[in-house]
Structure formats: C-alpha cells, structure tokens
Amino acid sequence: MPQQLTQADVTDILSAFERSDFARLRLFAGPLRVEIDRTPEDGGQTADALEGAVAVSSPLLGVFEAASEPVQRGVEVQQDTMVGFIRVMEKRTAVRAGLRGQVAAVSVRDGDFVEYGQTLLHVYPAEGEGRR
Amino acid sequence: MTLRRVLIANRGEIAVRIIRACHALGIETVVTVSDADRDSMAARLAGRAVCIGPARSSESYLNVDAVVTAALGTGCDALHPGYGFLAENAALADACAKAGVVFVGPGSETIRELGNKIRARELAVRSAVPIVPGASDVADFSRAEAVVKQIGFPILLKAAAGGGGRGMQVVRELGQLRGAFETASAEALAAFGDGTLYIERLVLNARHIEVQILADRHGKVLHLGERDCTLQRRHQKIVEEGPAALVPEPLLRRIRQAAVDLAKGVGYENAGTVEFIVDQDRNEFFFLEVNTRIQVEHPVTEELTGVDLVQEQLRIAAGEALQLNQSQIRLAGHVIECRINAEAAEKGFRPSPGRIRDWRAPDESFVRVDTHCYPGYVVPPFYDSMLAKLLVSGKDRAEAVARMRRVLDEFSVEGIETTVPFLRTLLARPEYISGAVNTRWVEAVMNEPGFAVGQNSERAKALA
Numbered sequence: 354m355p356q357q358l359t360q361a362d363v364t365d366i367l368s369a370f371e372r373s374d375f376a377r378l379r380l381f382a383g384p385l386r387v388e389i390d391r392t393p394e395d396g397g398q399t400a401d402a403l404e405g406a407v408a409v410s411s412p413l414l415g416v417f418e419a420a421s422e423p424v425q426r427g428v429e430v431q432q433d434t435m436v437g438f439i440r441v442m443e444k445r446t447a448v449r450a451g452l453r454g455q456v457a458a459v460s461v462r463d464g465d466f467v468e469y470g471q472t473l474l475h476v477y478p479a480e481g482e483g484r485r
Numbered sequence: 486m487t488l489r490r491v492l493i494a495n496r497g498e499i500a501v502r503i504i505r506a507c508h509a510l511g512i513e514t515v516v517t518v519s520d521a522d523r524d525s526m527a528a529r530l531a532g533r534a535v536c537i538g539p540a541r542s543s544e545s546y547l548n549v550d551a552v553v554t555a556a557l558g559t560g561c562d563a564l565h566p567g568y569g570f571l572a573e574n575a576a577l578a579d580a581c582a583k584a585g586v587v588f589v590g591p592g593s594e595t596i597r598e599l600g601n602k603i604r605a606r607e608l609a610v611r612s613a614v615p616i617v618p619g620a621s622d623v624a625d626f627s628r629a630e631a632v633v634k635q636i637g638f639p640i641l642l643k644a645a646a647g648g649g650g651r652g653m654q655v656v657r658e659l660g661q662l663r664g665a666f667e668t669a670s671a672e673a674l675a676a677f678g679d680g681t682l683y684i685e686r687l688v689l690n691a692r693h694i695e696v697q698i699l700a701d702r703h704g705k706v707l708h709l710g711e712r713d714c715t716l717q718r719r720h721q722k723i724v725e726e727g728p729a730a731l732v733p734e735p736l737l738r739r740i741r742q743a744a745v746d747l748a749k750g751v752g753y754e755n756a757g758t759v760e761f762i763v764d765q766d767r768n769e770f771f772f773l774e775v776n777t778r779i780q781v782e783h784p785v786t787e788e789l790t791g792v793d794l795v796q797e798q799l800r801i802a803a804g805e806a807l808q809l810n811q812s813q814i815r816l817a818g819h820v821i822e823c824r825i826n827a828e829a830a831e832k833g834f835r836p837s838p839g840r841i842r843d844w845r846a847p848d849e850s851f852v853r854v855d856t857h858c859y860p861g862y863v864v865p866p867f868y869d870s871m872l873a874k875l876l877v878s879g880k881d882r883a884e885a886v887a888r889m890r891r892v893l894d895e896f897s898v899e900g901i902e903t904t905v906p907f908l909r910t911l912l913a914r915p916e917y918i919s920g921a922v923n924t925r926w927v928e929a930v931m932n933e934p935g936f937a938v939g940q941n942s943e944r945a946k947a948l949a
Binding site: 381413414415416441442444466468469470471 | 520529535536537538539545550551553554555558559580
C-alpha cells in the first residue's frame, strides 16, 4: 500500500502540475483520487471562463484533423459547420458543431489522438439555442 | 525484442488479469474501455484507459479499426486481445501486423485455418489426431447405410452445406434411418439447395477434455496438462477442473500427445487449447476444435503447474524461447474452477446486472478469485455476465470438491443475483461428487422435477 498523502503533498503536486505543460493529471493513491484536465489551447482558459459553454465531443476514437479553415476561438458556428475530421485508419468522419453559437475554446490540435467522447471544443450557444 | 507497452483490448476480469501480468513483467499498460466501462477496475489499474466507443460492443470492443488506432495513438508496441470479442479475429491479427503492432497470439493464418471447423478437422487428420467418425458426402440412402455400418449407432444427421443445428436428426437404430434420412435430406435441399448430408457418430456419454498448449516461434511445443470441462449448460462451461482425474491415465497420455502433434503440425505459436470429446463408453477420444487464445479457465492450469500463462504469452509474443521443458511441467494436486455469473438461475438464467451492494469472496490460502468486481461496482447490462472465477486447490479431487463446496457457501454477493446458489445445489449432487457425469448431465439434472435451486429462491426473497 502506498503511504497516505498529506494535504501539503497534494498542494505540492498541484503546483508542480501548474508549472508543467502537461494537459492532464490522474493520481490514485490509496483512497485519494485526483484528476485534473487543462485545456491546452487558448492558454489561460479556466473552467470558469467556459461557464455556459457547451462541449462538442468526438464521436469516435481516432486522430483529429482540423478543417481546411480551422475553427478558432471567437468564430461563429452553425449547427452544420464542420469543425474537423476524425480519422480512423483510412476512414475519415466529419465532425459538425451541432449547435449555433460562438466558439469559446478549442481543445485539440491537428493530428491529436482523441478518444471517443473527448471534448474537441466548447461553444457558447447563441440565444435560444438549447443543448443538443 | 522486449515489449514496452501493451494495449489490452478487452474488459472485465481478463483485462485485470492481463494488466497484472504486464506489470509483473515491467510492461506498461493501456486498456481500451467503452463508454460504460470508464470507471472499471481495469481502467483504474492500467497506466492509461482509452475510450474507444459507446457501450454497445459492436461499436467499441468489436471495432478492429478503433482498437488498432488506439494502440497506435497511445504508443503501444503490442496488443493483447484476451478472450471473446476480437480474440479469434484473424482480421485484427492482420491489422496489427500491418500497423507494426505485435499481436499477442498466433499468426492470422493459424487463426483463420483453425477457426474454420472443416479445415481444422483436415489439419487434425493430417497430424493423425482422431476425429469423430463420419462422412460429409452422404447423397443417397445406400451411402447412408454404408457409412452407418462402418461407424455404428447412435448417429447425427445434418445438412452437409449448412452450419448450426438446422434440420439435425438423431438416429439410434437402423429402423429409423430411412425416415430420418429422407426428412433431413429434404430439409437440407430446401434450406441450402443441396440435399447432401453429413453423418457422424453421436457420443452420448461424453466428457469434454481440453489440453493447454504453449508453443514458441523456435519450434518448441509444450502441453501443460488438461482440463475437464464436462459440466456445461447449452455449450457454456460452468465448472472446470484439472487434471482429468476421471479419465484413464493411458488415454490421457494419448490425448496430451495428440494436442502437441496437432500444434506442431500447424506450426502453432503462443498459448492455445486443443479441445477433445472423450467417449466414456468406448474409451476413445476425438478432436473437437482449437481455441487460438487464452481461455477463461486458464487459471486451472496455472494453479496446477505454477506457470503464469499470460506472462508466457507475452514472452512468446516478444520472440523469446520457452525456458521450460516438458519434464519440468508437473501437475500438482487437483484444481476446480466455478464461473460466477450475474444470472438468476431459477428464472432461466436471466441476466441480473446492477449495483453490487456487498461482495464477500472467500479468502483462504487454497482459494484464488479472478474478478473485476467490488462492493459498489455496477455490472453493466451490455456484456457477458461473468463476475468472477472462483478456484480452489486440494491435494486430490475429493479434497478440492469438499473445499469448493465449503467456499461456495462463504461466497456472498448482495444487490444482484448470481449463480452461486445454483452452483451450491449442483455441486452437492452425488454424481458430481463421484464424478459420474457427462456433457449432458447438467441439463438432465435441471430437468428433474426434484431439482430446485433451493437456496436461491429464499435469497431472492431476502433481496426483494
């Protein structure tokens, strides 16, 4: 069994994560479970800033390929705006925004390996645009 | 080469089992999970869990492209398929080879050949391994008579063209042969456009005996003894044990040798199981099939021999030569395994997924439990219902049987229904205790008016 981590240990680990450029931390030690994700693009975006935004997630596991005109923070998207592709072996599947609004943050880069359900970007829904 | 990071393309207890074997060898692990398994024990134990798709296995665990992409995307140099799902899928082995990922198992050609029942029988014959006597070219009644004269009754008649049990007829004596032949032939013609029949001897009083094989790519083939999996229900194994204490030793020696001969004959590599049927009335054995993967019941052999089969699989896949010799393989004592499933036996073995409120597995020096379950775990409704494999060792069969009956009484699961009460009832039967059973025994006993999964209904009431 690993030794119990103290509050101070956890604080040290968190600040080490802050200083690093890692995107994700998962720590399991005995009963303790710490999981942190950082949005790699649009540095400085915090969870607070994304309040009210809707996550657009990957429909497949594969490699993300940006659209010819990559979607960026601040641009307006429509439901059918293509935000990129997911490549699985030779097959390429288009991913659409699925809602109307403004892009709040983009979480993936061209060529990134993404899991099923992983967040690709966040969109602030336009007025009257509910969750899909 | 040595393996650095392995993708485990499976779930449940076998994913946990493989992760532990990798870690014991200092190999990093990534496990594929479906959306329903994100919080599984395997996901927590592995170095990384990667979600490959939704709960439905056709879009996740059975998706070859997703699995290979996951291996590449997470920098794995090898892939272990476990059992079930894609474990015997030659296309996955091919895709791995193409992607430069080591497939922990035999080559795709071996998987393909042995996966084809007709081809596998041909290969068995080529290695002088006996197959069930029969003929697949029975186009008219005089041919049927001639074949039956050769192989004797009872026989099974079915369409030569079709698979499965379509139009299958059991014939016990000559007087029934013409009628059965005409019916089966007409059905075969209607269903497949070809009235040719397949006749084989029906072994009524049969034991299911299988031999564990390990083979490296340097030509060494070892057998690690056999397992007796005679207790089955609808072709699903319920209890497995080893060695086959109820089969005469001279016959066992021939069965083990036949398995080695077949594996050598096909140039087998990695772990595999050669399955046989033993005719207890005639003291004969026949080849059934080869499973080109690790099997559910592999721990029986591990407990008998002290060999970690999954670690051996990984070493073989890395190209290492087997360090063991046949003379070093010893079967010590007797081992029994029970499969514990989330099923309500008294309701026709209906699956019983849900939250496990309490999970108390027996804990004694002679017990081994392979599981991915724990108190609070929610058994998802999408997959196989197996929760755990409970194993006991004893110095001989009598001690192992007594121990298994005792620890089954101690096994307590609350919140969902399990097959534990059914196993308690089944293993209390004198036929099981003495070993006087065959592959039809479980279903026969269950049809007896007196057979009730007694404790089960009481427990069900207590749970309601």
